[in-house]
Amino acid sequence: MSLLGAVPKVVGAALPAEIPSPSVGVWHLGPLPIRGYAMCILAGIVVAVWLTQRRLEARGHRKGVAVDISAWAVPFGILGGRLYHLITTPQPYFGEGGDPWKAFAIYEGGLGIWGAVALGALGAMIGCRKNGVAFRDFVDAAAPGLAIAQAMGRFGNWFNNEIYGAPTDVPWKLRIYQWDTSAGRAIVDAQGNPVVKGYFHPTFLYEALWCLLLAAFLVWLGRRHSLRSGQVFAAYVMGYPVGRIVIENMRSDSANLIFGQRVNTWVSILVFLLGAYLWRRFGRMEQPLPPAPSDESHPSGAGADVHTGPDSDTADRGPEDPSAGEAPDASNDTASAGSEADHPAQS
Numbered sequence: 001m002s003l004l005g006a007v008p009k010v011v012g013a014a015l016p017a018e019i020p021s022p023s024v025g026v027w028h029l030g031p032l033p034i035r036g037y038a039m040c041i042l043a044g045i046v047v048a049v050w051l052t053q054r055r056l057e058a059r060g061h062r063k064g065v066a067v068d069i070s071a072w073a074v075p076f077g078i079l080g081g082r083l084y085h086l087i088t089t090p091q092p093y094f095g096e097g098g099d100p101w102k103a104f105a106i107y108e109g110g111l112g113i114w115g116a117v118a119l120g121a122l123g124a125m126i127g128c129r130k131n132g133v134a135f136r137d138f139v140d141a142a143a144p145g146l147a148i149a150q151a152m153g154r155f156g157n158w159f160n161n162e163i164y165g166a167p168t169d170v171p172w173k174l175r176i177y178q179w180d181t182s183a184g185r186a187i188v189d190a191q192g193n194p195v196v197k198g199y200f201h202p203t204f205l206y207e208a209l210w211c212l213l214l215a216a217f218l219v220w221l222g223r224r225h226s227l228r229s230g231q232v233f234a235a236y237v238m239g240y241p242v243g244r245i246v247i248e249n250m251r252s253d254s255a256n257l258i259f260g261q262r263v264n265t266w267v268s269i270l271v272f273l274l275g276a277y278l279w280r281r282f283g284r285m286e287q288p289l290p291p292a293p294s295d296e297s298h299p300s301g302a303g304a305d306v307h308t309g310p311d312s313d314t315a316d317r318g319p320e321d322p323s324a325g326e327a328p329d330a331s332n333d334t335a336s337a338g339s340e341a342d343h344p345a346q347s
Contacts, residue, residue, distance in 0.1 A: 069131055074123070084111075161179045210247065221235055248262055
């Protein structure tokens with residue numbers, strides 16, 4: 001056997017025979033249900049806000065400003081994500097045999113990233129205005145964290161036994177159970193054993209890995225290239241759909257189609273074009289004014305990049321400085337940062 005031919009067998013032997021899935025997605029502390037899906041979404045939000053705060057502080061913004069802005073962005077994002085899911089997948093709620101009240105059951109899954117980013121950006125814009133932060137600075141700081149939050153949120157689909165691809169026997173195949181959505185647990189047989197539906201490609205994991213790679217790319221892009229404010233966010237808007245188009249067409253869950261393609265495939269193409277437009281537009285806009293001077297120290301941890309050298313003193317100039325008409329490109333530097341989860345026909 002040739003060395004090249006032996007590689008797949010060696011790799012297969014080194015990997016687990018399968019990826020297990022939880023047979024329970026909801027745990028009860030007395031009357032309080034603890035849902036794995038919701039915990040993943042919340043954990044992603046916390047990490048994204050924390051990283052965004054660190055990155056904003058490194059650019060001269062005050063402590064706590066990311067939390068204040070996120071108080072607007074997060075509720076808007078959750079509402080937008082749910083509305084997108086309801087619009088693109090209305091059958092389980094408003095179709096024949098559907099339950100309209102389930103439209104409010106966000107805890108069972110069903111948040112579309114496109115709607116979450118769109119309305120979340122609107123909420124962030126309001127928060128930025130109220131807190132004196134340039135919107136393009138904020139979204140640049142938030143982009144890597146947003147990608148990481150999406151990766152963490154995808155594990156909510158793992159807890160729900162959803163978002164998987166075609167049947168497979170690859171070493172990293174994902175075990176999926178017959179699932180009782182309303183109960184948040186696997187259906188069991190007469191002996192009390194969870195009923196296995198089959199083994200499938202873990203497309204939830206593929207997308208999580210893509211989001212982490214995207215976050216790392218955004219960090220590299222901001223550190224190695226001199227960009228205009230907002231272009232890191234534009235790169236995120238272009239980058240995520242590239243992987244999503246591939247992964248979307250691997251998924252086996254039902255979805256509405258347009259000209260034979262899943263709705264989210266078409267939306268991904270449109271979002272990529274929007275990102276290209278934003279990249280060009282932001283590249284032609286003047287830099288926003290730097291934040292007003294602050295007595296607080298500016299930490300540089302959590303992957304936040306801070307300009308040094310000739311431009312490093314410009315972050316201390318207030319808006320009243322006539323030489324601050326065009327601020328340095330400190331807002332482009334990025335750091336390591338969704339979430340979207342789908343149910344029952346994920347967006």
